[in-house]
Amino acid sequence: xxxxxxxxxxxRRMVPEARSGRSGETRAGRPVEARGGxxxxxxxxxxxxxxxxxxxxxASLAALRRITGDLTAVVTVADDGGSSGRLRDELGVxxxxxxxxxxAALCGDDDWGQTWSRVIQHRFQSQGDLHDHAVGNxxxxxxxxxxxxxVQALDLVGKLLxxxxxxxxxxxxxxxxxxxxxxxxxxxxxxxxxVRGQATVALTPGEVQSVHLVPNDPxxxxxxxxxxxxxxxxxxxxxxxxxxxxxxxxxxxxxxALTETKARKVLSLNLVPQPGETEGFSPQRHLEVLxxxxxxxxxxxxxxxxxxxxxxxxxTEAAKRLGAAVELAPxxxxxxxxxxxxxxxxxxxxxxxxxxxxxxxxx
Numbered sequence: 196x197x198x199x200x201x202x203x204x205x206x207r208r209m210v211p212e213a214r215s216g217r218s219g220e221t222r223a224g225r226p227v228e229a230r231g232g233x234x235x236x237x238x239x240x241x242x243x244x245x246x247x248x249x250x251x252x253x254a255s256l257a258a259l260r261r262i263t264g265d266l267t268a269v270v271t272v273a274d275d276g277g278s279s280g281r282l283r284d285e286l287g288v289x290x291x292x293x294x295x296x297x298x299a300a301l302c303g304d305d306d307w308g309q310t311w312s313r314v315i316q317h318r319f320q321s322q323g324d325l326h327d328h329a330v331g332n333x334x335x336x337x338x339x340x341x342x343x344x345x346v347q348a349l350d351l352v353g354k355l356l357x358x359x360x361x362x363x364x365x366x367x368x369x370x371x372x373x374x375x376x377x378x379x380x381x382x383x384x385x386x387x388x389x390v391r392g393q394a395t396v397a398l399t400p401g402e403v404q405s406v407h408l409v410p411n412d413p414x415x416x417x418x419x420x421x422x423x424x425x426x427x428x429x430x431x432x433x434x435x436x437x438x439x440x441x442x443x444x445x446x447x448x449x450x451x452a453l454t455e456t457k458a459r460k461v462l463s464l465n466l467v468p469q470p471g472e473t474e475g476f477s478p479q480r481h482l483e484v485l486x487x488x489x490x491x492x493x494x495x496x497x498x499x500x501x502x503x504x505x506x507x508x509x510x511t512e513a514a515k516r517l518g519a520a521v522e523l524a525p526x527x528x529x530x531x532x533x534x535x536x537x538x539x540x541x542x543x544x545x546x547x548x549x550x551x552x553x554x555x556x557x558x
Contacts, residue, residue, distance in 0.1 A: 240265055241427040241548050244458070246365070246443045247271070248293040251434020253300035255463060256360065258540035259430065260301055262548075266360030267422040268297040269449075271442045273370040273408065276394030278318070278328045288336050289369050293439075294349060294362055295331035301358035311356040346418050363419045365443055371409040372438055376401040393438045398471045405488065406437045408445045415448035423449070426458035428548055431494075433465045433535065436473050436481055444489040454491055461496040461547055462519070463540075466503050466526075467533040478504050479513035486517055494519035496547050500526045522547055 240263040245255045248271035259266050272289045274280065279292035299316050302308035315331030331352075338348035349362050372393040378384040378401035387404060390396050396403065423429060432440045444450050453460070462485070468476045476484075478499055486492075497514040501523040504510055514521045524543040528536045 242425060243267070243428045243430060243548075244269060244422045244426040245430040246440075247432060247434040248274070248439035248442075249296060249434055251432060251439055251465070252293070253296050254433060254535040254537070254540065255430055256297055256300040257537040258535070258544055260303075260359040261537065261541040262545045264359060266301070267419075267426075268301070268360060268362045269365050269416075269419045269422065269443065270294050270297050270362060271370075271439055272364045272366055272368075273372040273393045273438065273442055275371070275392045278332050280394065281328070282332060282336055283369055286336065286340075287369070288339060289345065289364055289367075291332040291335040292329065294364060295329060295335060297362045298331065298349070298352055298356055298358055301353070301360045301362065302356050303359060307357055315352075315356070346416065361422075363416055363422065365415060365419055365446055365449055366413040367416050368410070368413050370413055370442070372396055372406060372442060373409055374399070374406045374437060375404040377404055378402055396472065397435055397438045397469070400471060403437050403472060406441055406445070408442060411445075412447055415446050415452070420448060420452045423452040423458065424456050426456060429453065429456065429458045429460045430463060430544070431460065432463040435469055436465070436476075436484065438472065441485060441488050444485070444492060450489060450492065454493075459495040459551060460493070461498055461544070462494050462517075464497065464499040464503070465533075466500050466535065477506065477509070479506070479509045482510070482513040482517060493517060496551055497521050498526070498543055498547065499523055502527065520551075 242265045243259055243263050244267045245252060245259055246269045247255060252268060252270065256266070256268055270293045274290035274292050275283060277292065279290035282288055283290045295315055299312045302312035315329070315334065317330045318327050319325040335348065335352060338351055339345060342348045345364055345367055353362060371391060374390045374396045375387055376390045376399050377387045379388045379390055379399050380386060381400060390399055396406065431443065434440050464478050464481060468474055473481065482497065494517045497510070497519045499510065499521065502525070504523060511521050522543070526535050526540045526543050528534050
């Protein structure tokens with residue numbers, strides 16, 4: 196065992212007393228409303244930490260903010276494409292894009308929240324250097340430069356937006372995702388090559404064998420570790436499996452916290468395989484791949500859309516190997532697109548949190 200274990204013990208004792216979103220209040224100081232319009236009693240909601248990145252994490256956050264005001268997002272920082280990649284290359288900063296998306300997902304449904312959600316997601320269209328940069332990316336990076344503190348800057352953006360929760364990076368250093376891919380070069384389908392960069396891994400035509408991070412022992416953000424250790428529930432997924440979900444398990448300190456925490460853990464599966472990255476994957480294969488990358492991590496619940504599971508027995512067996520039960524629920528939008536419906540996903544999470552017990556006095 197490394198010296199990280201004592202550090203986690205210290206972190207459990209020094210969990211911040213006041214975190215953005217911990218009080219269960221809105222920007223105006225009113226208790227967050229439960230579904231049905233009734234104010235939630237102070238302290239009567241679970242402390243939830245959601246891990247991921249991109250649109251998958253956004254879907255989870257849009258659902259979770261409907262059922263708890265004590266919500267923290269821990270976001271991957273390996274993006275190297277688009278506006279984030281350009282800012283990362285030019286300024287040496289963390290890629291802000293997935294952090295921006297998480298903040299947008301935590302915006303409320305009122306005029307204030309929806310206006311700011313659109314503003315930070317807005318991309319400039321031009322023939323110059325600003326083309327395709329997102330307003331929120333520039334705002335986040337500007338505050339990083341002004342304040343010199345990743346967490347303080349993101350908390351300030353969240354306060355401006357009236358976000359229903361907190362957003363944290365999983366590491367304080369930019370990470371590079373690398374993958375061993377079989378058949379990345381179509382002319383050599385049996386060859387296994389190292390593919391570098393999250394954007395490239397996500398679009399590879401080959402079969403991803405495994406992924407790792409560079410550096411391979413990056414420092415986790417202490418506030419993220421504290422949130423995991425103090426949580427009632429940790430939610431992992433949905434999202435791009437190799438580039439958004441599994442990377443959290445490759446940060447040693449974060450994996451230690453996920454293993455040590457008394458929080459229950461739910462893994463939310465995707466509705467369909469992702470073209471390129473997980474093409475042809477069954478639901479149970481997603482679990483097998485995750486287990487290979489973090490063999491000591493135990494889960495409590497695997498959530499899947501009932502229409503996306505053709506072989507329930509195989510999924511149940513794969514979940515048992517991770518220590519988890521399977522919960523099937525309709526969580527997809529009804530318009531035929533492979534996207535999660537926030538209300539249906541919120542109902543599924545709420546039921547899981549209530550049916551599978553609790554560790555704290557939130558009920």
